[in-house]
Amino acid sequence: MIRLEHISKNFGAIRALDDVSLEIPPAAITILAGPDGSGKSTLAKVLIGRIQRDSGSILIDGQDIGKEFSRITAIAGYMPERFSLYPDLTVEENLNFFSDIHQVPLRRREEMKKRLLEKTGMLPFKNRRAGALSGGMKQKLALSAILLASPQLIILDEPTTGVDPLSRIEFFAIIEELKQEGRTILISTPYLDEAEKGDYIVFLKNGRILRQEPIDELKRNFPARLFRILPTGTPLAALERWRESGAGGGALFLRGRYLRYLQESAEHGLPAIPARDVTQQEPTLEDIYIYYERHAD
């Protein structure tokens, strides 16, 4: 079990991480979620030792590692946000190179490579130059390169930013398999719909943790209720009237033909909007993030 305790980091006047403590549960997917500038990438880099923390501790099984990052790097694979492989080498040459770096024994190498290329669906592309791969394939290759070392902890920094939807779906299917194999996975992402695929969530905002919890508990214990409203008139007109009326008790948002109403307390009832249909729905992580952000202070 890995714990981070009271981690802070400043870049000049900017407080990138402000007293952040969290636990990374084993054999599960932990998601660091937040907008750009919330501190999620800095946190991942502090954990792997690429950025020096100003204060706070990193513990493995209760033992403070101090500055001995080799204890983390011995068990972890880190995939940075930007593609970090050699564009002029082929897929296979990149994997050979990283096998050398990770000192994968020669007799295991071919089997490992084959397994990873199959797992990621990259076998047909093994002779393609890495620079000529699509965004999604580059990320799969980068993931394969870190998996060569068979890391127990896999840290992925915004692995799907700018990656097309299909590749994102495939990428997460691989991540799910890795979890089933018992690996511990930490992923930072700005996409809250993607965060739904995790087990634990850490919401970050301006370098601080807004909330951290197993996702199912977070949803079960969420104090507000979400309603989808199909208004009789246009949703925009209904929303603007509601905002002008200064009605409280919740937050109203537009979503296509529907309005989504987050009812923060039952005593306020539902907004007075002529509606064709009102349905209670399970809130998404986006709804929950917004709720806790509004109630942060």
Add this chain to the structure above:
Amino acid sequence: MNAMPIDPPPALISARRLTKTFGNFTAVRGIDFDIRQGEILGFLGPNGAGKTTTIRMIMGLLQVTSGSILIKGYDSRTERGRIKRFLGYMSQKFFLYPLLTAEENAEFFGGIAGLDASTIRRQGERLREQIGAQRTRLKVQDLPPGIRQKVALHVCLMSEPEIILLDEPTSGVDPEVRREFWLEIYRLKKRGRTIMVTTHNLDEAEYADRILIINRGEIILTGDPQELVERRGTGTIEDLFKEAVGRHGQN
């Protein structure tokens, strides 16, 4: 629900048998689509599906190989100068100059759009009202993502385009900022603007009136995203997308 039969608004963008080849590779294969005035169209597809090629043909940045694309009735092949005036383009990530201030970006893009000095000044005042005077003097790279996005949208709207092309408009911004951004887009729609948005963020497609999924240069699914999901019974747009592309086959 009893809808009165009414004439649909006219098509602002109309593509017929639109095709683009690069050497032996056909990026867009004879597609037909219309975008009506006041519509928000979500344009989705995997990488290499032909999205960017289509957008570039709309913008007149790429020559059409065969077929046609008409913008307000003007042919993109011959009337590029005229068409440019109708179009505004915005992307969250790769658009503003990071080392210029918000104000300088607005002046620069206003100049490119051919706006006169007094309009640029007036637009500068609007920008100060929107984000605060102090922030307009900060380099874009030092602005928070939500403010950067407001600047980008402001710049896109300075020439009051009728058609707005949004390319990944909200990646990396706060969820609440994102919802407010979309509210602004709905206000533009109410004022009769037509919006085409490409996104890799499938949950964002729910904001569109209609989605159009393109794969291997062909349109494989189109419709109201909510209706498409409801007709399927369960799931999300992501499931729809996965199914449609899966059926059609990948590159």
